Amino acid sequence: MNVYDPVSNKSYSYRSVDSPAIDYDVPHQQNSKSFDNFFVLDESMNEDHTSIVPEYEDHTLAYASAAFDEGSPSIGSSSIPLQGNSNVGGTGMRQAQRATKEKVAFRTESQVEVLDDGFKWRKYGKKMVKNSPNPRNYYRCSAEGCSVKKRVERDVEDARYVITTYEGVHNHLRPSNF
DNA sequence: CGTATTTGACCAGCGC
DNA sequence: GCGCTGGTCAAATACG
Numbered sequence: 001m002n003v004y005d006p007v008s009n010k011s012y013s014y015r016s017v018d019s020p021a022i023d024y025d026v027p028h029q030q031n032s033k034s035f036d037n038f039f040v041l042d043e044s045m046n047e048d049h050t051s052i053v054p055e056y057e058d059h060t061l062a063y064a065s066a067a068f069d070e071g072s073p074s075i076g077s078s079s080i081p082l083q084g085n086s087n088v089g090g091t092g093m094r095q096a097q098r099a100t101k102e103k104v105a106f107r108t109e110s111q112v113e114v115l116d117d118g119f120k121w122r123k124y125g126k127k128m129v130k131n132s133p134n135p136r137n138y139y140r141c142s143a144e145g146c147s148v149k150k151r152v153e154r155d156v157e158d159a160r161y162v163i164t165t166y167e168g169v170h171n172h173l174r175p176s177n178f
Numbered sequence: 179c180g181t182a183t184t185t186g187a188c189c190a191g192c193g194c
Numbered sequence: 195g196c197g198c199t200g201g202t203c204a205a206a207t208a209c210g
Binding site for chain 1: 198203
């Protein structure tokens with residue numbers, strides 16, 4: 001899958017995170033292998049342009065990170081270095097027993113906020129968040145019966161980066177127009 | 179004219 | 195409680 005960013009005039013290539021087929025009947029299982037319908041930038045890009053954002057850390061993200069570490073060495077090794085705003089996760093982390101939903105955050109260098117990841121999204125909200133001049137945008141997967149959400153916001157002090165957080169597991173396959 | 183987006187209102191959880 | 199904050203709803207609007 002390729003995504004063209006008209007502003008930076010670059011074309012990004014995506015691949016899916018490799019993992020065995022997931023069991024859609026168990027959407028919230030505590031199974032690190034249930035992330036295979038998320039997409040990350042190609043390995044060549046990872047070292048400088050992308051990383052998993054640790055600020056949403058709770059059980060789920062720990063699982064997510066683990067999955068990426070073993071499935072995708074380059075991501076794991078490029079690790080999780082860039083955090084200037086780790087205070088954001090402070091309250092969230094202690095709520096460990098909140099019903100765990102799959103939640104994965106990516107930090108991606110891009111001029112455009114909406115990276116086309118192969119799914120169709122319907123925007124349903126926009127919020128100004130504290131400690132950031134940038135708005136946060138809320139999207140829902142527009143396939144019916146599918147309740148996957150994502151939120152997109154710009155990095156606070158590095159406007160070149162976009163933070164995208166996916167939540168949930170698609171109950172359908174990716175539309176095949178890629 | 180049907181569908182997507184915008185945007186203020188509304189709501190729920192949490193700390194005080 | 196009350197107020198702040200983040201997340202969602204929905205009516206109005208824009209858009210094709």
